Amino acid sequence: MTHHPxxxxxxGPTGMxxxxxxxxxxxxxxxxxxxxDIFPQPRAVHLDDEVHRILGDLGVAEAFTExxxxxxxxxxxxxxxxxxxxxxxxxxxxxxxxxxxxxxDQPELERILRSAMTRNPHVQFRGGVEITDVATMRDxxxxxxxxVATGERSAVxxxxxxxxxxxxxxxxxxxxxxxxxxxxxxxxxVVDASSPVDPGLWDGVHQLxxxxxxxxxxxxxxxxxxxxxxLLEHETVDDFPDLDALAPLLDPWLRRASRTDxxxxxxxxxxxxxQLADRWRDRRVFLxxxxxxxxxxxxxxxxxxxxxxxxNLTWKVAGVLGGSLPEAALDSYEQERIPxxxxxxxxxxxxxxxxxxxxxxxxxxxxxVFPVVxxxxxxxxxxxxxxTPRLHPSMFVRRGSMSPRRLEGTLCPNAPxxxxxxxxxxxxxxxxxxxxxxxxxxxRQEIARRGAEVLLVSPGSDHxxxxxxxxxxxxxxxxxxxxxxxxxxxxxxxxxxxPSPSPLPPNTIGxxxxx
Numbered sequence: 001m002t003h004h005p006x007x008x009x010x011x012g013p014t015g016m017x018x019x020x021x022x023x024x025x026x027x028x029x030x031x032x033x034x035x036x037d038i039f040p041q042p043r044a045v046h047l048d049d050e051v052h053r054i055l056g057d058l059g060v061a062e063a064f065t066e067x068x069x070x071x072x073x074x075x076x077x078x079x080x081x082x083x084x085x086x087x088x089x090x091x092x093x094x095x096x097x098x099x100x101x102x103x104x105d106q107p108e109l110e111r112i113l114r115s116a117m118t119r120n121p122h123v124q125f126r127g128g129v130e131i132t133d134v135a136t137m138r139d140x141x142x143x144x145x146x147x148v149a150t151g152e153r154s155a156v157x158x159x160x161x162x163x164x165x166x167x168x169x170x171x172x173x174x175x176x177x178x179x180x181x182x183x184x185x186x187x188x189x190v191v192d193a194s195s196p197v198d199p200g201l202w203d204g205v206h207q208l209x210x211x212x213x214x215x216x217x218x219x220x221x222x223x224x225x226x227x228x229x230x231l232l233e234h235e236t237v238d239d240f241p242d243l244d245a246l247a248p249l250l251d252p253w254l255r256r257a258s259r260t261d262x263x264x265x266x267x268x269x270x271x272x273x274x275q276l277a278d279r280w281r282d283r284r285v286f287l288x289x290x291x292x293x294x295x296x297x298x299x300x301x302x303x304x305x306x307x308x309x310x311x312n313l314t315w316k317v318a319g320v321l322g323g324s325l326p327e328a329a330l331d332s333y334e335q336e337r338i339p340x341x342x343x344x345x346x347x348x349x350x351x352x353x354x355x356x357x358x359x360x361x362x363x364x365x366x367x368x369v370f371p372v373v374x375x376x377x378x379x380x381x382x383x384x385x386x387x388t389p390r391l392h393p394s395m396f397v398r399r400g401s402m403s404p405r406r407l408e409g410t411l412c413p414n415a416p417x418x419x420x421x422x423x424x425x426x427x428x429x430x431x432x433x434x435x436x437x438x439x440x441x442x443x444r445q446e447i448a449r450r451g452a453e454v455l456l457v458s459p460g461s462d463h464x465x466x467x468x469x470x471x472x473x474x475x476x477x478x479x480x481x482x483x484x485x486x487x488x489x490x491x492x493x494x495x496x497x498x499p500s501p502s503p504l505p506p507n508t509i510g511x512x513x514x515x
Contacts, residue, residue: 004030004124005321007143007158009131009171011035012107013044014289015164016113017119018314021057023122024429025318030156031117034148038110041266042192045220046071046102046300047307048386052098053414054311054479057422060112060238061098067108069221071101072204076355076370078363079210081252085370097414097422099371100386103220121430134161134174136283159286160317164306167273169291175282179294182342183274183349186296188232189240191250192265194223200256207355211252211363214356217253224265227253228297230356237269257297271350272296273347286313293341298352301344301388312337315429315479316396324451324499332394336409339392387411396478398485407470407486412477415462417455423463424481427453430500435474435490436464443494451500 008019011033022029034284047055047068055061057250073088089100089303117123132153133144140157163171172179201217208215216228229249233239243259246267250259273294280287289306313333319325391397392411400408412434414424426432431452433439436459438446447454467473472486474493479500487493
């Protein structure tokens with residue numbers, strides 16, 4: 001029986017990101033999955049700029065940029081394909097350093113993530129196995145593993161187990177956790193196709209607002225396209241075996257192309273679910289990604305939510321296993337992530353209903369209201385804003401004022417710094433004190449002793465203006481770029497810095513600005 005500090009169950013995007021992040025912190029990690037290779041079929045197609053930052057911390061942001069396409073915005077159309085409203089994104093608005101919406105093909109992203117994971121010397125991957133049980137013992141977790149080919153069973157032990165094994169999670173079943181449904185299920189037909197001929201459509205997401213059959217169209221890449229259509233009660237995927245059967249659905253969208261120009265990549269049926277696990281943790285066993293939550297696709301946050309889970313949890317696990325953080329630090333994972341995931345699920349359900357719900361009467365109201373929204377200053381940008389809700393208070397999110405401008409629980413912008421690099425490059429994997437007030441030597445020494453960095457910024461810089469909008473002069477930023485605490489004076493903040501997780505990778509950028 002072998003022992004590993006961490007075992008990750010599931011090698012989808014969430015599991016691979018979690019393992020790679022643990023490895024970046026120097027935590028030895030075993031990844032277990034049923035399949036030897038990535039799943040070859042397209043599924044998720046969108047990540048926002050907040051999640052793009054996570055890929056940046058893994059060192060794969062440029063590789064992702066090469067295989068992704070910035071999303072231009074959202075257009076609502078009626079059954080006649082006439083535009084009801086259009087919400088276009090500002091291509092120059094990049095507070096996190098990346099496009100606010102990114103369209104991609106999931107297998108291409110998974111190949112990038114698999115390559116990054118297998119290059120990490122602290123990560124070991126074992127495919128061709130299933131998990132039959134997970135049991136928490138007095139001082140470790142035992143995982144029962146069955147070889148898919150031979151049926152042979154064995155056991156491994158770990159200090160921490162991360163269940164990233166999807167909607168049918170064996171880890172969740174072992175914990176006895178149940179999924180609570182937050183909205184009715186919806187059955188949709190998903191059509192992925194490629195074509196060398198541009199169909200001549202606006203280069204953004206189209207939402208068909210039809211009370212009889214809602215639909216969505218997205219351009220994924222230079223030659224890749226996706227359509228999604230709500231299935232009627234009597235329909236199944238078997239009713240749409242080929243392009244001829246799909247003609248009534250696809251033809252209205254093909255302006256400069258024809259069905260003969262299309263090559264079907266996949267036609268499948270998805271059940272859109274809005275579900276949340278009632279518990280995400282049992283001592284040293286955690287649920288992440290689809291094992292913990294399922295989000296309808298209407299705001300494109302399904303895969304991203306799993307990567308947020310991994311980003312939130314892994315630095316805390318590294319700190320606890322390394323001895324720099326107390327066991328109680330792990331409590332903050334559920335405290336922060338469950339309310340955030342619940343809010344995102346409810347937002348997705350609400351957006352889906354706003355675009356597709358109701359009958360003819362609601363559809364008529366929609367056609368009158370949405371054009372007005374596009375003409376109200378500020379409202380249009382709210383529709384395309386990719387910012388997600390702030391995290392709830394915890395050990396690592398201090399309660400600030402009740403002002404809507406408060407920064408605690410929100411992300412620090414990934415803006416350029418006066419050193420010529422963006423914020424995320426200044427202090428990877430560490431706590432950072434961002435301040436417009438020059439620290440006293442004793443303050444700087446104490447911050448350094450705790451393994452954190454100081455980023456001194458000018459009041460007129462991007463980060464200086466960000467602090468001023470929050471009505472503070474200093475902010476303590478966590479390794480996952482979330483603001484833990486703020487203060488009007490540095491003396492009220494610097495002693496709140498927790499010890500950084502250990503061991504840490506070398507800071508290849510060097511120390512932050514000490515002017």
